[in-house]
Amino acid sequence: MPVPKGSSLDPDRTRAAVLRTAEGILYARGLDGVGIAELCAEAGISKETLYRHFGSKDGLVRAVLEARSDRVTRWLARAAEDAGDEPAAQLAAVFDAIGVWFDEPGFRGCAIVNAATQHHTAPASTIAARHLGRHLDLLTAIATRAGAANPAALGRQLLLLLEGAIVVADHREGPGTANDARDAALALLHHATRRRTDR
Amino acid sequence: MPVPKGSSLDPDRTRAAVLRTAEGILYARGLDGVGIAELCAEAGISKETLYRHFGSKDGLVRAVLEARSDRVTRWLARAAEDAGDEPAAQLAAVFDAIGVWFDEPGFRGCAIVNAATQHHTAPASTIAARHLGRHLDLLTAIATRAGAANPAALGRQLLLLLEGAIVVADHREGPGTANDARDAALALLHHATRRRTDR
DNA sequence: TCCTGATCGAACCGGTCGGTTCTATCTAAG
DNA sequence: CTTAGATAGAACCGACCGGTTCGATCAGGA
Numbered sequence: 001m002p003v004p005k006g007s008s009l010d011p012d013r014t015r016a017a018v019l020r021t022a023e024g025i026l027y028a029r030g031l032d033g034v035g036i037a038e039l040c041a042e043a044g045i046s047k048e049t050l051y052r053h054f055g056s057k058d059g060l061v062r063a064v065l066e067a068r069s070d071r072v073t074r075w076l077a078r079a080a081e082d083a084g085d086e087p088a089a090q091l092a093a094v095f096d097a098i099g100v101w102f103d104e105p106g107f108r109g110c111a112i113v114n115a116a117t118q119h120h121t122a123p124a125s126t127i128a129a130r131h132l133g134r135h136l137d138l139l140t141a142i143a144t145r146a147g148a149a150n151p152a153a154l155g156r157q158l159l160l161l162l163e164g165a166i167v168v169a170d171h172r173e174g175p176g177t178a179n180d181a182r183d184a185a186l187a188l189l190h191h192a193t194r195r196r197t198d199r
Numbered sequence: 200m201p202v203p204k205g206s207s208l209d210p211d212r213t214r215a216a217v218l219r220t221a222e223g224i225l226y227a228r229g230l231d232g233v234g235i236a237e238l239c240a241e242a243g244i245s246k247e248t249l250y251r252h253f254g255s256k257d258g259l260v261r262a263v264l265e266a267r268s269d270r271v272t273r274w275l276a277r278a279a280e281d282a283g284d285e286p287a288a289q290l291a292a293v294f295d296a297i298g299v300w301f302d303e304p305g306f307r308g309c310a311i312v313n314a315a316t317q318h319h320t321a322p323a324s325t326i327a328a329r330h331l332g333r334h335l336d337l338l339t340a341i342a343t344r345a346g347a348a349n350p351a352a353l354g355r356q357l358l359l360l361l362e363g364a365i366v367v368a369d370h371r372e373g374p375g376t377a378n379d380a381r382d383a384a385l386a387l388l389h390h391a392t393r394r395r396t397d398r
Numbered sequence: 399t400c401c402t403g404a405t406c407g408a409a410c411c412g413g414t415c416g417g418t419t420c421t422a423t424c425t426a427a428g
Numbered sequence: 429c430t431t432a433g434a435t436a437g438a439a440c441c442g443a444c445c446g447g448t449t450c451g452a453t454c455a456g457g458a
Contacts (some may be wrong), residue, residue, distance in 0.1 A: 047407095047447080049404080049405060057446065120229070125370065153379065156376075160376075161356075164362040167363070167365075168355075168362055172331050172332070181359050184359060191390060244436080245435065245438095246418090247419085251434085
């Protein structure tokens with residue numbers, strides 16, 4: 001038996017389920033590649049219910065992107081944590097994690113960056129800027145713990161590798177992109193933490 | 200006096216002008232952000248003329264992206280050539296060139312990659328893969344001339360920096376992105392060409 | 399028991415889309 | 429001069445869009 005017409009058993013559960021469904025479809029087909037009618041049908045709710053929950057398609061997109069950014073950020077931070085206390089190991093773990101992601105079926109690049117590319121305006125662009133900032137924070141923290149001479153600069157360089165790897169993995173063949181990024185990241189880390197007397 | 204109704208003075212000129220106009224609008228507003236009616240109006244041609252020249256909106260997009268890829272590729276290669284014979288100087292020149300590009304008003308990231316992100320299908324994705332391959336060729340050539348131990352690997356790493364810089368410059372504030380990429384690129388070059396005995 | 403509110407399903411709205419076709423008109427070649 | 433081809437401009441097509449509204453239906457609380 002499908003869903004009856006009356007009140008849902010749990011509004012928060014419904015909302016979360018809608019977000020999860022919409023996230024998958026919007027990621028796979030793009031922000032403009034799917035209409036709200038189809039999103040509602042896939043999520044099993046009516047347009048009126050979606051409208052009350054999210055106000056508009058833009059509101060739904062905003063909620064989806066924010067949830068996704070939160071989850072990705074936690075996922076990367078967790079990957080670093082689980083790699084132990086060595087900064088170099090943490091950095092390698094981050095790039096190994098995205099390597100696994102690249103190989104997953106349906107990989108289409110970073111959903112938040114893609115959204116900002118499609119709608120170069122709020123809310124997507126705002127969320128994307130914050131999303132990159134979160135990645136930068138993680139990488140800069142690793143650079144700091146590694147004792148880099150200029151942790152902020154190294155963090156920004158590592159961010160370039162992270163985002164570049166996602167773009168290249170999305171638009172080019174070849175499974176080695178994450179490994180290339182990891183090698184480059186470790187080389188930069190090594191370079192930035194090298195003692196002056198080693199030169 | 201606008202354009203009369205009869206045959207154009209030069210079909211090739213007209214086609215090139217349409218491509219130039221369409222490229223600017225499609226880059227600024229996105230593939231789905233503008234209809235062919237507006238493109239025709241801006242280019243000063245009728246829909247029927249555009250249809251005969253390009254067959255469809257997809258055909259127009261393909262022609263625009265191919266022209267853009269050709270031009271960008273020549274522009275980067277020229278930047279490297281003009282920097283002299285030193286591989287390190289050529290590499291720095293490439294990233295300095297994109298730094299100038301980042302600061303131009305209306306910068307919106309790489310038009311080809313953006314298009315492939317919006318329409319994750321042919322022709323955009325095909326052209327994007329080839330576009331990245333062209334960049335890779337240029338960077339690998341520099342790595343080879345620099346005497347890198349593994350020029351192919353270094354080229355791929357440099358490509359990550361190039362594409363990452365474009366993405367970060369597009370979606371984050373701050374004017375130093377190209378400099379960060381250049382510094383990282385030179386560090387990687389240095390690392391890859393370092394003699395074993397220097398370690 | 400009887401409301402109140404949430405929900406579905408469907409119809410509807412104005413607008414835009416890519417694409418097609420028609421006619422009047424102009425140019426350039428024969 | 430004649431004619432074949434290219435063009436502008438406009439109407440038109442079916443489809444889809446995001447968003448709104450309405451009635452029927454159902455659950456849970458008073």
